[in-house]
Amino acid sequence: MRVLTLLGALWLAGCAGLQSPGPAFSSFEATAPQPPLAVQKPHTVASPHGDREDPWYWLRDDARQNPEMLAYLEAENRYAEAMTAGIAPLSEQLFQELRGRIQEDDASVPYLDNGYWYYQRYEKGQERPIHARRKGSLEAPEEILLDANQLAGDSSYYQLAYYVVSPDNRWIAWTEDRVGRRQFTLRIKNLETGEVLPDQLHPVQGDIAWLNDNRSLLYIETDPVTLLGYRVRAHQRGQAMADNSIVYTETDKSYYLGLNRSKSDRHVYIYCSSTLTSEQLYASADGLPLTLRSIAGRSPGHLYDAQHLPGRGAGEFVIRSNENAPNYRLVRAPVKNSGERRRWKDLVAHREDAFIQGYELFRTHLAINERSEGLLKIRLKPWKTGAAESRIEAAEPAYVMSLVGSADFDSPSLRYVYESMTTPDTTIDYDLASGEKTVRKVEPVLGDFDPARYVTEYRHATARDGTRVPVSLVYRKDLPRDGRAPLYQYAYGSYGYPMDPGFSANRLSLLDRGFVYAIAHVRGGQELGRRWYEDGKLLKKMNTFTDFIDVTDFLVAEGYAARDRVFAQGGSAGGLLMGAIANLAPEKYRMIAAHVPFVDVVTTMLDESIPLTTNEFDEWGNPKEKVYYDYLLSYSPYDNVAPRDYPALYVTTGLWDSQVQYFEPAKWVAKLRRADTSAQTPILFRVQMQAGHGGKSGRFERLREIADEYALVLKQAGLAP
Numbered sequence: 001m002r003v004l005t006l007l008g009a010l011w012l013a014g015c016a017g018l019q020s021p022g023p024a025f026s027s028f029e030a031t032a033p034q035p036p037l038a039v040q041k042p043h044t045v046a047s048p049h050g051d052r053e054d055p056w057y058w059l060r061d062d063a064r065q066n067p068e069m070l071a072y073l074e075a076e077n078r079y080a081e082a083m084t085a086g087i088a089p090l091s092e093q094l095f096q097e098l099r100g101r102i103q104e105d106d107a108s109v110p111y112l113d114n115g116y117w118y119y120q121r122y123e124k125g126q127e128r129p130i131h132a133r134r135k136g137s138l139e140a141p142e143e144i145l146l147d148a149n150q151l152a153g154d155s156s157y158y159q160l161a162y163y164v165v166s167p168d169n170r171w172i173a174w175t176e177d178r179v180g181r182r183q184f185t186l187r188i189k190n191l192e193t194g195e196v197l198p199d200q201l202h203p204v205q206g207d208i209a210w211l212n213d214n215r216s217l218l219y220i221e222t223d224p225v226t227l228l229g230y231r232v233r234a235h236q237r238g239q240a241m242a243d244n245s246i247v248y249t250e251t252d253k254s255y256y257l258g259l260n261r262s263k264s265d266r267h268v269y270i271y272c273s274s275t276l277t278s279e280q281l282y283a284s285a286d287g288l289p290l291t292l293r294s295i296a297g298r299s300p301g302h303l304y305d306a307q308h309l310p311g312r313g314a315g316e317f318v319i320r321s322n323e324n325a326p327n328y329r330l331v332r333a334p335v336k337n338s339g340e341r342r343r344w345k346d347l348v349a350h351r352e353d354a355f356i357q358g359y360e361l362f363r364t365h366l367a368i369n370e371r372s373e374g375l376l377k378i379r380l381k382p383w384k385t386g387a388a389e390s391r392i393e394a395a396e397p398a399y400v401m402s403l404v405g406s407a408d409f410d411s412p413s414l415r416y417v418y419e420s421m422t423t424p425d426t427t428i429d430y431d432l433a434s435g436e437k438t439v440r441k442v443e444p445v446l447g448d449f450d451p452a453r454y455v456t457e458y459r460h461a462t463a464r465d466g467t468r469v470p471v472s473l474v475y476r477k478d479l480p481r482d483g484r485a486p487l488y489q490y491a492y493g494s495y496g497y498p499m500d501p502g503f504s505a506n507r508l509s510l511l512d513r514g515f516v517y518a519i520a521h522v523r524g525g526q527e528l529g530r531r532w533y534e535d536g537k538l539l540k541k542m543n544t545f546t547d548f549i550d551v552t553d554f555l556v557a558e559g560y561a562a563r564d565r566v567f568a569q570g571g572s573a574g575g576l577l578m579g580a581i582a583n584l585a586p587e588k589y590r591m592i593a594a595h596v597p598f599v600d601v602v603t604t605m606l607d608e609s610i611p612l613t614t615n616e617f618d619e620w621g622n623p624k625e626k627v628y629y630d631y632l633l634s635y636s637p638y639d640n641v642a643p644r645d646y647p648a649l650y651v652t653t654g655l656w657d658s659q660v661q662y663f664e665p666a667k668w669v670a671k672l673r674r675a676d677t678s679a680q681t682p683i684l685f686r687v688q689m690q691a692g693h694g695g696k697s698g699r700f701e702r703l704r705e706i707a708d709e710y711a712l713v714l715k716q717a718g719l720a721p
Contacts, residue, residue, distance in 0.1 A: 127698030487561030579637025
C-alpha cells in the first residue's frame with residue numbers, strides 16, 4: 001500500500017507539471033517518499049510601491065476547477081498519507097481515545113422560549129444534532145424541529161448554521177451549507193404539517209429574523225464574488241427571491257452586516273460593523289414595510305450595540321458604547337431619542353481595569369460579562385436604586401464564566417457556563433434573588449477522567465519590551481517540573497478575540513502522555529482590554545509574534561518544558577502567527593501546526609476581490625499606503641521564507657475556505673519546500689477537498705483531524721510506539 005500510494009503521488013506530480021523531488025525526509029521512515037515540488041511560473045504582483053514576483057501564483061483558481069492545481073493538491077495529500085503511514089495505527093488509537101470520551105447520546109440543557117422548552121440532542125453513532133422542543137413542560141411529547149443527519153443525507157459536507165422559530169411557533173426557518181464556503185441556503189418548514197416549502201434562497205448569510213406577522217422574515221444577501229453580506233431583504237413565504245423587497249443596502253465595503261430580534265420581541269435589528277466603527281438600526285417587528293432608524297448614528301471610531309429594556313411607552317435602550325471609554329461603558333437612553341447624547345444616563349462607568357464584553361437584561365437585574373485580570377467574569381447590578389452590586393465567585397486561579405442569559409426577560413434566574421482547563425463545561429442557573437446556584441449539567445467526559453489529577457496555573461511572562469503577558473497552563477499533578485516535558489503552546493492574537501482558558505477533553509490525550517499545555521494570551525487579543533488589542537494590530541502587529549516567542553522562552557526557563565520539545569499551534573489569523581514564528585525563531589520549535597493559515601498577507605490585502613480583504617484594512621493596514629505595505633512585507637510569512645532550517649511543519653486547509661483561501665497555504669508550502677535546508681524535518685500539507693475554513697462538519701469527522709495532528713506531535717516528541 002505504501003508503494004502504491006507513493007506511485008500515485010508521483011504520477012499526479014507528473015500530471016501537474018511538478019519538477020523532480022527534493023531532499024529526502026527521514027523523521028518517519030528510513031527511506032521516506034519524496035515531496036511534490038510545484039512548478040514555478042512567471043507572475044508579477046503589482047503594487048504602487050513596487051512589483052513582486054510570485055512564481056506560485058498560478059495555484060490560485062477561484063473556480064476550483066484547474067486540473068493542474070487540483071492534481072498538485074492531491075499529490076500533497078498522497079505525500080502526507082505516505083509520510084504518515086507508519087503512525088496510522090497511533091492516529092487510529094488516538095481517534096478511539098477522543099471518541100471514547102464523548103457521551104454519544106448526549107443532550108443540551110433545555111431553555112424556555114415562548115412557551116416551549118428547546119434543546120438539541122445526539123443519538124449514538126450520529127455525526128450531527130437533532131433539534132427538538134417540548135410544549136409547556138419537559139414531560140410533554142417531543143417535537144423534532146430539524147434532524148441535521150437527515151438533512152445532510154449523503155452530502156460529504158453539511159452545516160446547519162442557524163435556525164429561528166416564528167413568533168406563533170408554527171414555522172421554522174434555517175440556513176445550511178453543503179460546501180463549506182459559508183454561502184448558505186435559507187429554507188422554511190411548516191412545523192404543524194412537516195412540509196418543507198419550495199422556498200430556497202441562495203446565497204445568503206446565516207442570520208435570519210422573523211417578523212411578528214409570522215409570514216415575513218429578514219435575511220442578508222451575499223455578494224457572489226467577495227462573499228460579503230451587503231444587502232438585507234425581506235422574504236414572504238412562497239415569494240421568489242427576485243421579488244424580495246430590499247430593506248437595507250450597505251455601500252461601505254469595509255462593513256459586515258448582522259440581524260437579530262430584540263429580547264422584548266418589539267424590534268428587529270440590523271448591525272453594521274467594521275473594525276473601528278459600528279451602527280445599529282432598528283424597526284418595529286410587527287411587519288412590512290419597515291421604517292429603519294439608527295440607535296446612535298454612525299461616527300468614526302464609535303463602536304456600540306444596544307438591547308431594548310421594556311418599560312413605560314416605548315421603553316429604553318441599554319447601550320454598550322466605547323465613546324470616551326475604550327473598555328466600554330453602559331448607558332440607558334429613551335428609545336425615541338436614543339441618538340441624543342445629552343439623554344444618555346450612565347449605568348456602568350468605564351474602567352481601565354475591566355473590559356465590558358457583553359451583558360443581559362432581566363426585569364430585576366443587569367448582568368455584565370466583563371474581563372478583569374485577563375479572566376471572563378460576571379457582575380450583577382440590581383435595577384433597584386441603592387442595591388449593592390455583586391460578583392459570581394470562582395475558586396480556581398484561571399477560569400471562564402460565559403453569560404448565557406435567558407430568552408425570557410422575566411426569568412428569575414440567570415444561566416451561565418463555567419469552565420477551566422481542569423473543569424469541564426458546567427451549566428449553572430443562578431437565582432437572581434437568593435444567589436443560589438443550581439448545576440444543570442456538567443459536560444460528561446467518559447473514561448477514567450479525574451479532574452483532581454490535573455493542575456492549572458495562570459502565570460505571566462515578561463516580553464522583550466517589559467510587558468507582562470498572561471499564560472494559562474495545565475498539566476498532570478504528577479508531572480515533574482524538571483525541564484524535560486514536551487510543551488504544546490497555542491495562541492491566536494488577532495481581531496481582539498480572546499482565547500480563554502477553557503476545558504478540552506481532547507487535550508487529555510496529550511496531558512496523559514506527559515505534555516504541558518499552554519495558552520499564550522498574546523497582544524492582539526482582548527484579554528486585558530482594548531489596549532491589549534490595539535497593541536497587537538496594524539503597525540504594532542509584531543508584538544503578537546514576539547510575545548509568543550517570549551512566552552516560549554519563559555516556559556522553558558521556568559522548567560515547564562524541554563528546549564528541544566516545544567510544539568506550537570494556531571489557526572487562521574493564528575496561522576499567520578505560526579508562519580511568522582517559523583521565520584523569526586525556527587530553532588525554538590520542534591514542530592509547528594498551522595491550520596488554514598493567513599500567510600500571504602501582502603498579496604491578499606492588495607486584492608479587494610478576495611473575500612474579507614476590504615473589511616480587514618483596519619486590522620492589518622491597507623498596503624496601498626506605503627507605511628503599511630512596508631510593515632506587512634516585513635512579517636508576511638510567504639514573503640519572508642528564506643533558506644534556513646525550518647522545524648517540522650504540519651499545514652492544513654480546505655479547498656472551499658471562504659475566510660483564508662486555500663491557495664495561501666498551498667503557495668507557502670510550495671515555497672517552503674524549496675527553501676528548507678533541513679533534511680530531518682518533514683513539511684506536510686493536508687487539503688480537505690470537500691470542506692472550508694472549519695474543516696470537516698461532523699463531530700466524529702473532526703476528531704480524526706485532531707487525532708492525525710496529535711499522532712504527528714507524539715512522533716516528533718519521541719512518544720510514539
